[in-house]
Amino acid sequence: GAVVSQHPSRVICKSGTSVKIECRSLDFQATTMFWYRQFPKQSLMLMATSNEGSKATYEQGVEKDKFLINHASLTLSTLTVTSAHPEDSSFYICSAREGSEQYFGPGTRLTVT
Amino acid sequence: RKEVEQDPGPFNVPEGATVAFNCTYSNSASQSFFWYRQDCRKEPKLLMSVYSSGNEDGRFTAQLNRASQYISLLIRDSKLSDSATYLCVVNGVAGGGADGLTFGKGTHLIIQP
Numbered sequence: 767g768a769v770v771s772q773h774p775s776r777v778i779c780k781s782g783t784s785v786k787i788e789c790r791s792l793d794f795q796a797t798t799m800f801w802y803r804q805f806p807k808q809s810l811m812l813m814a815t816s817n818e819g820s821k822a823t824y825e826q827g828v829e830k831d832k833f834l835i836n837h838a839s840l841t842l843s844t845l846t847v848t849s850a851h852p853e854d855s856s857f858y859i860c861s862a863r864e865g866s867e868q869y870f871g872p873g874t875r876l877t878v879t
Numbered sequence: 880r881k882e883v884e885q886d887p888g889p890f891n892v893p894e895g896a897t898v899a900f901n902c903t904y905s906n907s908a909s910q911s912f913f914w915y916r917q918d919c920r921k922e923p924k925l926l927m928s929v930y931s932s933g934n935e936d937g938r939f940t941a942q943l944n945r946a947s948q949y950i951s952l953l954i955r956d957s958k959l960s961d962s963a964t965y966l967c968v969v970n971g972v973a974g975g976g977a978d979g980l981t982f983g984k985g986t987h988l989i990i991q992p
Binding site: 802809811857867873 | 883925980981
């Protein structure tokens with residue numbers, strides 16, 4: 767089946783710094799990838815839709831200048847959390863669409879101290 | 880009103896029992912429906928798609944009632960390995976893109992030996 771990887775799996779950073787998370791589709795090309803966030807005991811929430819070669823589409827309430835998304839190739843999308851703060855600490859998960867299904871990466875656990 | 884609602888549980892059931900989960904969704908324009916399984920601190924994995932005609936995959940049966948906007952999942956002969964959080968997922972609800980998935984908060988299932 768389709769495989770999606772994320773890197774890093776876990777990151778701890780200081781408040782005010784920026785963190786980049788990579789999402790790769792390993793055995794298929796994905797024109798569309800998605801970024802989700804999950805806080806403890808909460809559901810996954812869609813943050814944005816990442817489209818290869820064009821600007822990402824952000825969900826209401828998600829700051830596009832804070833969460834920078836770049837989908838430069840058919841197998842890679844990156845999410846950069848800029849000027850991270852403790853409230854940004856969360857589990858960030860990407861998914862890539864192949865056909866009618868979405869395949870999820872293993873997630874990145876971000877802790878901002 | 881939440882877009883996808885589930886009973887969070889936990890459901891504690893003995894091994895071998897049959898257990899059923901329900902889910903309701905608010906947007907009648909929703910296109911596709913899924914059940915995902917999420918283990919603790921892991922990414923969600925697709926369990927099965929849900930169709931109006933109902934579908935069965937081994938011990939798992941899913942059903943969709945579009946008129947009532949209601950989705951169900953039945954697990955027969957439950958195994959210890961079925962212990963997880965089951966996420967009801969709807970496609971075509973999130974505002975940023977029709978393909979973005981909207982997740983319920985999940986129903987926590989614990990199978991007891």
